[in-house]
Amino acid sequence: KQEVTQIPAALSVPEGENLVLNCSFTDSAIYNLQWFRQDPGKGLTSLLLIQSSQREQTSGRLNASLDKSSGRSTLYIAASQPGDSATYLCAVIHTGGGADGLTFGKGTHLIIQP
Amino acid sequence: ETGVTQTPRHLVMGMTNKKSLKCEQHLGHNAMYWYKQSAKKPLELMFVYSLEERVENNSVPSRFSPECPNSSHLFLHLHTLQPEDSALYLCASSQVQGSLWAFFGQGTRLTVV
Numbered sequence: 451k452q453e454v455t456q457i458p459a460a461l462s463v464p465e466g467e468n469l470v471l472n473c474s475f476t477d478s479a480i481y482n483l484q485w486f487r488q489d490p491g492k493g494l495t496s497l498l499l500i501q502s503s504q505r506e507q508t509s510g511r512l513n514a515s516l517d518k519s520s521g522r523s524t525l526y527i528a529a530s531q532p533g534d535s536a537t538y539l540c541a542v543i544h545t546g547g548g549a550d551g552l553t554f555g556k557g558t559h560l561i562i563q564p
Numbered sequence: 565e566t567g568v569t570q571t572p573r574h575l576v577m578g579m580t581n582k583k584s585l586k587c588e589q590h591l592g593h594n595a596m597y598w599y600k601q602s603a604k605k606p607l608e609l610m611f612v613y614s615l616e617e618r619v620e621n622n623s624v625p626s627r628f629s630p631e632c633p634n635s636s637h638l639f640l641h642l643h644t645l646q647p648e649d650s651a652l653y654l655c656a657s658s659q660v661q662g663s664l665w666a667f668f669g670q671g672t673r674l675t676v677v
Contacts, residue, residue, distance in 0.1 A: 454606065484665075484666065486668075491652075491671075491673065492670055492671070493566065493568075493570075493654055493668040493669050493670040493671045494654065494656075494668035495566065495668070496665050496666065496667065496668075499665055539607070541607070552599075552607070552609065552656075552666060553606075553609070554606045554607035554608075555606060556604070556605065556606050557606075
């Protein structure tokens with residue numbers, strides 16, 4: 451059974467710092483990996499999607515990398531801002547067809563201090 | 565706005581009540597999902613529908629009953645729930661099952677009293 455782990459569970463840093471969020475998964479047979487953002491009491495917003503054949507994706511100040519063989523992904527946030535404060539979730543979809551939903555980690559709760 | 569709309573946003577129900585959650589998307593997506601988010605636990609997949617056919621039920625108790633009348637609408641019917649069912653219920657859709665971006669609704673915050 452696929453398990454997704456996110457480290458750290460919580461992170462608080464001053465505004466302007468660059469930071470890295472980590473995600474690991476136990477079954478490397480994934481189809482893709484997604485990073486989401488969740489604001490308190492809200493739904494999820496997709497940030498980046500990395501196909502299994504890709505190594506990284508970039509969107510603005512965000513960069514996500516994927517090392518499928520080692521079962522790891524990182525989300526890099528450059529020049530953090532207070533508006534980046536949220537919970538960041540990593541999720542994977544398996545290969546093999548059939549029914550597929552996303553398997554999520556518990557998330558990293560990020561606070562950017564002004 | 566992600567294009568996926570859930571109603572109601574908040575719901576309080578007694579253990580003997582029957583209620584329904586609604587999800588709607590007009591993105592032209594063919595797959596829709598129900599997820600449960602409990603405090604301090606990972607998001608859990610509950611049901612998957614692809615082209616209006618249920619393709620997965622992750623051992624969800626029968627007190628949760630999904631319905632997908634067409635590709636744009638998804639319901640979750642609730643009956644005789646327990647307090648531990650209190651959670652945020654999220655609906656999502658994707659263009660095809662399991663392969664592309666998943667778009668999530670804002671969720672329904674359910675409290676069972």
